[in-house]
Amino acid sequence: MREVLILGGGTAGTMMVNKLSKALAPDKFNLTIVDKDETHYYQPGFLFIPFGIYKKEDVIKPKRKFFPKNVNVVVSEIDLIEPDKNSVKLSNGDVLSYDFLVIATGTEIRPDEIEGMTEELWYKSIFDFYTIDGALALENYLKKWDGGKLVLNIAEMPIKCPVAPLEFLFLADDYFKKIGIRDSVEIIFATPLDAAFTKPIAAAELGEFLDKKNINLVTEFNIGRVDNVEKKIVSWDEREVEFDLLVTIPTNMGIEAIERSGMGDELNFIPTNKHTLQSENWENIFVIGDATDLPSSKAGSVAHFESDILLENLISATKGEPLTARFDGHANCFIESGDGKGLLIDFNYETEPLPGKFPIPGIGPFSLLKETRMNHFGKVGFRWLYWNMLIKGRELPMESQMSMAGKYIPENQQKESKKLHL
Amino acid sequence: MSSESKQEKIVELDEDGHLANRDEWTKDLAQDFANLEEVGELTDRHWDVINYIRDEYDKKGDAPSIRKLTKESGVSTKELYKLFPKGPAKKAAKIAGLPKPKGCI
Numbered sequence: 001m002r003e004v005l006i007l008g009g010g011t012a013g014t015m016m017v018n019k020l021s022k023a024l025a026p027d028k029f030n031l032t033i034v035d036k037d038e039t040h041y042y043q044p045g046f047l048f049i050p051f052g053i054y055k056k057e058d059v060i061k062p063k064r065k066f067f068p069k070n071v072n073v074v075v076s077e078i079d080l081i082e083p084d085k086n087s088v089k090l091s092n093g094d095v096l097s098y099d100f101l102v103i104a105t106g107t108e109i110r111p112d113e114i115e116g117m118t119e120e121l122w123y124k125s126i127f128d129f130y131t132i133d134g135a136l137a138l139e140n141y142l143k144k145w146d147g148g149k150l151v152l153n154i155a156e157m158p159i160k161c162p163v164a165p166l167e168f169l170f171l172a173d174d175y176f177k178k179i180g181i182r183d184s185v186e187i188i189f190a191t192p193l194d195a196a197f198t199k200p201i202a203a204a205e206l207g208e209f210l211d212k213k214n215i216n217l218v219t220e221f222n223i224g225r226v227d228n229v230e231k232k233i234v235s236w237d238e239r240e241v242e243f244d245l246l247v248t249i250p251t252n253m254g255i256e257a258i259e260r261s262g263m264g265d266e267l268n269f270i271p272t273n274k275h276t277l278q279s280e281n282w283e284n285i286f287v288i289g290d291a292t293d294l295p296s297s298k299a300g301s302v303a304h305f306e307s308d309i310l311l312e313n314l315i316s317a318t319k320g321e322p323l324t325a326r327f328d329g330h331a332n333c334f335i336e337s338g339d340g341k342g343l344l345i346d347f348n349y350e351t352e353p354l355p356g357k358f359p360i361p362g363i364g365p366f367s368l369l370k371e372t373r374m375n376h377f378g379k380v381g382f383r384w385l386y387w388n389m390l391i392k393g394r395e396l397p398m399e400s401q402m403s404m405a406g407k408y409i410p411e412n413q414q415k416e417s418k419k420l421h422l
Numbered sequence: 423m424s425s426e427s428k429q430e431k432i433v434e435l436d437e438d439g440h441l442a443n444r445d446e447w448t449k450d451l452a453q454d455f456a457n458l459e460e461v462g463e464l465t466d467r468h469w470d471v472i473n474y475i476r477d478e479y480d481k482k483g484d485a486p487s488i489r490k491l492t493k494e495s496g497v498s499t500k501e502l503y504k505l506f507p508k509g510p511a512k513k514a515a516k517i518a519g520l521p522k523p524k525g526c527i
Contacts, residue, residue, distance in 0.1 A: 156487075156488070156489070194509070194512075220508045220509050222488070222503070222509075224499070224500075224503075235503075236499055236502075236503035237504075237507050237508055266489045266493050267489065418435045418439065419432055419434055419435065420432070420434075421431075421432055
């Protein structure tokens with residue numbers, strides 16, 4: 001028997017365990033999955049909790065419900081991965097050895113990486129919405145809040161789901177309008193980026209949304225510390241933004257076991273071949289989802305597109321064949337824009353989000369980089385798809401590779417180079 | 423400025439305004455970019471950073487993030503922002519004749 005071990009049972013790990021249990025012959029392979037938590041969180045739903053749109057029970061289900069019956073499930077933290085010994089030490093004392101390892105340990109928020117972030121004001125006037133606890137605490141706070149300065153800050157890139165901060169702003173604008181206090185709320189978005197988003201064409205479009213919704217944008221703001229007394233965030237170059245309510249997207253890092261095992265980069269993300277998803281350092285280790293250092297978005301859709309590629313390449317590796325499936329960096333994200341509307345973006349390593357129709361060229365029903373009601377329904381419907389299809393590893397009517405069909409490059413946005421006269 | 427009259431230079435830039443062709447980079451050009459970016463006269467500490475990121479780029483094919491820079495170059499985050507105000511990773515890359523770091527996704 002050969003051992004295939006999956007570390008992490010979140011979105012990526014759960015998809016992989018389902019796909020692998022179907023693909024690997026049960027008389028030749030033992031499949032084991034390890035996770036510290038018995039609960040599966042529908043993380044895209046966290047965004048809606050502060051505004052009372054989703055409740056806690058809408059975003060949680062037991063993990064076991066999604067694991068196949070013929071798989072060993074171990075509930076424990078990971079202590080240490082020893083890639084040169086092909087074994088993993090767990091915090092519960094178990095030592096698991098493997099022939100092939102799939103690392104799907106994701107990313108965590110690290111507010112403790114920012115000076116002053118987790119002091120007096122933490123969960124009193126400062127909240128995150130990337131954890132269930134943060135999202136629920138923020139919901140409670142907002143219920144009683146009668147207005148003031150709301151500052152949303154991204155600490156540093158990369159972060160999980162780079163569109164979520166924008167969605168939060170759009171939903172906040174909508175929420176304060178609906179409860180009648182928008183005039184008493186100043187909304188400020190302080191970002192380390194030089195624009196509203198990472199990719200230029202989408203940044204221009206989304207920047208206009210911020211203007212239209214009267215949200216102030218502070219760019220190239222790299223937070224150095226939080227001043228808990230004067231309630232302000234201070235950048236490394238000593239610019240200050242005052243807040244009454246600070247919503248932070250803290251530094252995102254891979255789990256500490258990756259650091260302890262000496263397998264990660266400066267953010268504990270694992271160097272991974274961007275096309276084959278094989279670890280750069282160990283041939284029998286594959287990495288998927290947020291745990292990788294790939295130059296793609298950290299998002300469930302990316303993990304989903306990666307899962308087909310990883311499956312194919314892992315099967316090839318078990319047979320000693322070359323890895324031929326190639327990941328193109330494909331991501332596909334609905335962006336909730338408030339008032340029952342949304343946008344959709346579809347992109348990969350090479351192609352930034354462009355306008356057009358998706359998935360059927362010219363028809364849709366979804367419109368790319370354009371605000372429509374249909375896109376909002378796509379986002380809402382996705383929760384059902386996630387629980388019932390996606391993490392169970394069932395086929396979705398979507399290709400892993402991004403397609404240019406149905407997309408166009410706006411004329412005024414064609415890239416051009418310039419000359420500099422000195 | 424040196425005593426000899428300054429010659430006109432024309433260099434090709436990429437769509438981010440960084441040097442398009444690395445071979446055209448010189449120390450003088452670095453100073454020109456530094457002036458444009460309002461970084462001012464390049465000191466030895468600036469050069470420590472510039473040399474470090476040029477080495478990193480040769481090894482890894484991308485300019486390092488601020489976090490990596492401060493961890494490995496011996497320059498603290500505070501000092502880095504003093505040397506290259508606002509966006510140190512981006513500004514230092516531009517002055518070093520490298521493309522805009524891909525780090526931001």
